[in-house]
Amino acid sequence: MTEHTDGQLAFDFDAMAREDARARLDEWEGAPLGFTRDYFTPTQLNEAFEHWKFLNGSLGSWKRSHMWHREGWNGDGTEFGDHRGEIVGAELGPEDGHEGPGGMLTQMICEPCEWHVIAEDDNAAVEAWHDHAVPGWRELPVLPATIRVRDGGATLSKLAMKWITERYPQHMQVPGAPIITERSPHGTRHVHHYSPWGGYDISHTALERPALAESTSPALRRELRPFTPASPAGHTRPAGHDLTR
Numbered sequence: 001m002t003e004h005t006d007g008q009l010a011f012d013f014d015a016m017a018r019e020d021a022r023a024r025l026d027e028w029e030g031a032p033l034g035f036t037r038d039y040f041t042p043t044q045l046n047e048a049f050e051h052w053k054f055l056n057g058s059l060g061s062w063k064r065s066h067m068w069h070r071e072g073w074n075g076d077g078t079e080f081g082d083h084r085g086e087i088v089g090a091e092l093g094p095e096d097g098h099e100g101p102g103g104m105l106t107q108m109i110c111e112p113c114e115w116h117v118i119a120e121d122d123n124a125a126v127e128a129w130h131d132h133a134v135p136g137w138r139e140l141p142v143l144p145a146t147i148r149v150r151d152g153g154a155t156l157s158k159l160a161m162k163w164i165t166e167r168y169p170q171h172m173q174v175p176g177a178p179i180i181t182e183r184s185p186h187g188t189r190h191v192h193h194y195s196p197w198g199g200y201d202i203s204h205t206a207l208e209r210p211a212l213a214e215s216t217s218p219a220l221r222r223e224l225r226p227f228t229p230a231s232p233a234g235h236t237r238p239a240g241h242d243l244t245r
């Protein structure tokens with residue numbers, strides 16, 4: 001019975017602390033407890049999201065809060081020189097029972113530079129970060145699909161490694177540097193930590209769209225629209241990334 005009593009007390013304490021925090025919401029000085037396009041560090045965004053979950057519960061919190069959050073697969077980000085790129089995601093989908101398709105946004109943050117980019121998909125954010133942090137990456141040779149890149153796992157095959165080390169410039173064979181590989185139409189995601197130096201394995205399809213800063217494509221203009229929780233009809237970016245819910 002003692003155990004039961006302790007558990008009850010602990011629960012009551014949590015509930016009281018939550019009520020207290022709700023009553024003092026105006027004293028919150030961290031990142032906004034909702035969607036924002038302003039720059040914050042990954043730690044600030046994480047603290048705000050944790051606080052939101054403390055106040056509102058964590059069930060369905062990505063969808064309910066629209067807040068930036070880390071996704072488990074991304075780990076600790078990618079370092080290159082003085083840069084460190086980290087990815088967070090936000091779900092802008094409408095609440096349950098409301099009309100409209102969902103929407104996902106990806107943000108890549110380079111905290112040492114206080115730089116960030118917000119894009120409609122992970123690949124676009126990753127490409128923009130490389131434009132920011134890894135000048136010249138778009139000129140790297142593309143490893144052809146005729147060469148088997150991996151035998152399983154992240155380790156490159158000997159043949160692929162030989163091909164890359166013989167052709168990539170020395171200054172691009174350093175920690176955090178990317179490689180570019182030719183992909184099949186169904187495997188075009190850029191994969192972090194999959195270059196021999198812990199950087200991204202970038203799909204060759206990245207080179208088919210221009211650098212973000214120079215782009216005047218409809219995709220970029222769309223990205224710069226103000227945020228609306230319920231996306232307008234015809235906006236078909238599917239909700240996804242349900243890996244770590």
Ligand SMILES: [Zn+2]
Binds near residue numbers: 110111115132133
């Ligand atoms: Zn940077």
